[in-house]
Amino acid sequence: MIPDVAIAEIRVHLPAVADEVVAAIIAEVPSYDDAFSGPMGETIRTAVQIALGGFLSLAGGSQGDDPRTPAAPAVEGAYQLGRGEARSGRTTDALLSAYRIGARVSWREMSMHAVQSGLSAETLVSFAELVFAYIDELSAASVAGHTDELATSGRVRQRLLERISHHLLTGSPQETVRSAAERAGWPVPTTLTAVILTESQVRPVLAEVSPQTLQAEGPGLDDAALLLVPDAHGRRRAALLRTLRDRGAVAGPARPWLEARASYERALRTRTLGLDGDTDTHLVQLVLTSDGDALADLRAQVLAPLAELRPAVVEKLTETLRAWLLHQGRREGVAEALFVHPQTVRYRMGQLRELYGDRLDDPETVLALTVALGAPER
Template sequence: MPPGPREVSDLELSAAAEAVLRARLPSIAELTVAAIIVEVPSYTGALSGKMGANIEKAVRLALGRFLDLASRTKGDDPSIPMGPAVDGARDLGRGEARSGRSMEALLAAYRVGARVSWRELAAAALEGGLDAAALAQFAELVFAYIDELSAASVAGHADELATTGRVRQRHLERLSHALLTGAPADAVLAAAERADWPPPRTLTAVLVPVDQLRKALTPLDARTLQPAEDVPGLEDEVGALLVPDAPRSTLLRALRRTDAIVGPTRDWLQVRTSYDRALRAWRLGLAGDTDEHLAELVVRADEGALEDLRARVLAPIRALRPTTAEKLTDTLRSWLLHHGRREDIAADLFVHAQTVRYRMGQLRELYGDKLDDPRTVLELTLALAARG
């Protein structure tokens, strides 16, 4: 078991350093909480209401007890300063579990809090006259102390989930299952009530590799649902998330470092349609925003029909030698996309405009007047739009 803060340092603060640090405690606590609110999205809005008061109280208590610990003299009972702070950290962890915030969000808050509080404490300690050697001991004590509080909060979080939290999690999983299997609206509403989950206006389905789920969950709303099992159509290596009331740009930015595919945003009771589209996109090997892949999703909705269409409308070209067929196929696709503008086609294919003219002559020989027929043009466009 690693040593706690009482064992790692023999630091004794001078009266001057202690005075400066105690005077700075309120502002350090305020800066620490503000940084957590800004940098950990799950805590956005937490400064208002009961949760904000709980967070500030926990930070003030932790910093005050830290100074009690740092300013003790040799021979003092080392157990007195730590007890209330550890109990407070454990209670904070329990409260975070009850609020629905994940362990990842809690640990992210501790990382931000450790960085900001150390920066401010170090500045105050230097102002109070601490020399370099004492500052190193001070740093060791700060981080050992925060490690102990973090461990206590994690234990409290786990204890809460092991009791009431675990029951609620089962209800949340049943709610997710009801949403994704098309259960009647009254059944879904009853499941949401049992899970103590206030329905949002919208939900967005997100699919992400299971080894990236933690990374994906950390910046998301604490109300995000995570279907655990019996998800229709989902493979073992893929996890699903149902994200409430997320502005699309914010959600995409939060997931930019993952391989997630994001379905359309829907009324929360219609999230199954978002999930179905995300699942189709995943199976096609797409990533990112499904709104950016609508054309490909439409064209490839029936792969068998698409292959039959390609075989029929491209039959005149496929009868040629492979190299010639490839060049003419590329030229035909560019001709369709650029509405026959020869210079644009030449630039797209990196060939001379006369080459484009020659190839289009070949295509006219193969297709004749059909290249002027709107139905044929539509079929060729569809056949070539999602060409692999």
């Protein structure tokens, strides 16, 4: 323990020591310049003085505790300081720098007064050990507070952001969605684009897109992740698609942000069809498969003339008819698409005309056949 006479000598100078600590921190840690100005500066000076006073009480053995261990109030104060620093946006680097400077200056000033009070060299060495052990305990408490605050605030903000995406995807009233965005401090974009991708691709994609991107849980989406990317419309869509290339992701259309659900539903339908990439490149198939039962009935209806033929013949004539429709009757184009000789196309189309008769020249029949056969049967 430190002799009472030395403790008393140092205690007299504590206000000056606290001022020296604060001045050194301001001079050496630029991010604390504003923090120590005005009323906050006086509060911190008082806190420094109280912490040093608590140390002196421990060092003098007045509380009967290990002098290397700060008392509970000092630890709690350091913990709350760490939380406050996190809320102020300062890092633990700045905080630990302040502690190191505080330890150095405190030791310099207090040891000077201790020597003046007649403290022996041996006791002075022990005193130094106590000072730095005490500061280490306080800095550890502050780091814990800083870490806990970031974790807590991060979880709270994440929950608020999740509420936004939940409201967007479940059709909540617009005022509810706007209120959720305001509570989360989320800057409202012009558009949102739904992106469905595997969980393993979420982090790489998030590193490339807007930091305001929402991570969401899409209704009916069990084995993949959903991102709602802000303002990826116009020229920015190309950048998003480049980011998603070769990731097996599906990008819905950009929609006004309050209509993000429409983007998600199209992306989900595209994925359900086994497709990926840009949904804009799959519009025909999306339209043709919007009502699967109706499409199946239409196929059966327009292909009824082939019903009595053998399956192998039906398959060949159906693919020929589809190619003929898509190539607008150009025999060479049909032959190239089917990898057959033009004469084969001529023969097959002769069979089809016998089966359909004049209906192949009827615009309504051609339209029905085009819709029914416009996309390959899945």
